[in-house]
Amino acid sequence: MSAFRQSVEAMIPALRRYARALTRDADAADDLVQDTLVRALRSERLFLGGDVRSWLYTILTNLNKNRRRSLARRPQFMQLTENNPDASGTEAEGRDIERALSTLVEEQRSVLLLVMLEGMSYREVADIQGVPIGTVMSRLARARAHVKASLEGERPALRRVK
Amino acid sequence: MNDHNIPVTEDELHAFVDGELPPERRADVEAWLAAHPDDAERVQSWRTMAEMLHARYDGVAQEPVPARLELERLERRPRQWLYGAIAATLVAFVAGGTAGWVAHGAANAPSTFQSFTEDALDAHRLYVVEVRHPVEVPGNERDHLQAWLTKRCGWTVFAPNLEASGLKLVGGRLLPGPNGPASFLMYEGASGERFTIYTAKTESGATQMRYAKEDKDGSLFWADRGVGYVVTGGADRDRLTRVAQAVYDQAEKNGG
DSSP states (O other), X not given: OOHHHHHHHHHHHHHHHHHHHHHSOHHHHHHHHHHHXXXXXXXXXXXXXXXXXXXXXXXXXXXXXXXXXXXXXXXXXXXXXXXXTTSOHHHHHHHHHHHHHHTSOHHHHHHHHHHHTTOOOHHHHHHHHTSOHHHHHHHHHXXXXXXXXXXXXXXXXXXXXX | OGGGGSOOOHHHHHHHHTTOSOHHHHHHHHHHHHHOHHHHHHHHHHHHHHHHHHHHHHHHHHSOOOGXXXXXXXXXXXXXXXXXXXXXXXXXXXXXXXXXXXXXXXXXXXXXXXXXHHHHHHHXXXXXXXXXXXXXXXXXGHHHHHHHHHHHHSSOOOOOOOGGGTEEEEEEXXXXXXXXXXXXXXXXXXTSOEEEEEEEEOSOSOOXXXXXXXXXXXXXXXXXXXXXXXXXEOSOHHHHHHHHHHHHHHHHHTTO
16 A cells, blocks of 8 residues: 555544534544545545645545535434433533534634644644634634533523623 | 733633643743633633543544445445446347337436436335335235326326236335436346336436446336336346336337
8 A cells, every 4th residue: 555545544533533523423424534535545646745634634624615515405404312411421521512513603613623623733724724824713712712602501692682 | 021921812822722832932821821810711611622522522533444434445436337338139129119219318418317327226225125115005006006106206107017027016106206206116026036117207308228237236227208217127137128128118008
């Protein structure tokens, strides 16, 4: 296997994690990873060196944008299960963070996950999203404020409405 | 140093947590946090947030990678479709067809053909393995089945008699098709082999018969007067062709 393939293969577990957090849907996440890999393999010859990791995250992030665009035209599947009070602490926490993520707009969710879950630098995230570092930082700040409020049970958008 | 008195900004707090702060500024931020409990609380909440994310999602990265994401598998060409080519066995069939059924659809976009046939193959694979509930309306209610599907689909759905080919009508069901409803009929031979006939509205008025094969299933597709037919059966292409011919002939006699 070529060095390129090896580095692609080594990234699959992390890509799955990112995709899962991004979509919060196991099947949709693996579909995204699969499409990302197919595209990466197809463009192996176009890849002129550089960071395979950022490149794969860039493909996945862009594919997710397309996916969401086409999702908007389809019926939405809603989660029917609500809070289960008997769930263990970790499970309940996992659900809380998942719900908080779902309230973010796409660019903010992506920045938050790339920085906090995938450990990317601001510079890398700026390259992946194709925006200046300042935009990454303001997206990150807004995402964190929003998730914090959501975890604390507030609804930031409605909070000040009397 | 004077710098130590410069107030810490929001951006710096984030950079501090994310390890993006220049090392020479770290001590200042730490001192600032000691003096500003509100900011300290926020910084702590971001760290907790990161822990929650890892607790929730790191497990995904530990799972074994599903087979469908293996690189070798992804490199194999996904699906092989055989377009257009009509087997020698079919030539007689085409020549024997009625005059009205001459292929004007040679330039028909392969995508229509492909997705249409894929839908039919999916339905075929889904239901032929069903032992107890392969159909909604059983074959012994043929008249009711035909009337019901015709009413729901909007074109004449006719369940041909394929007993000359050794096939008995199991029954049929209504399915969602590419452009509205689709009808689905199932037949069974003495040895348990199953054939299905799928029809749905198609944009192509009429096309030549085409053959597609996927895994162990073969399909013959054609369109006539805006209705697409897909006859699907096993890998035996000659047998499939004879069945498809019988379907075509009877549909033609019944005004399709």
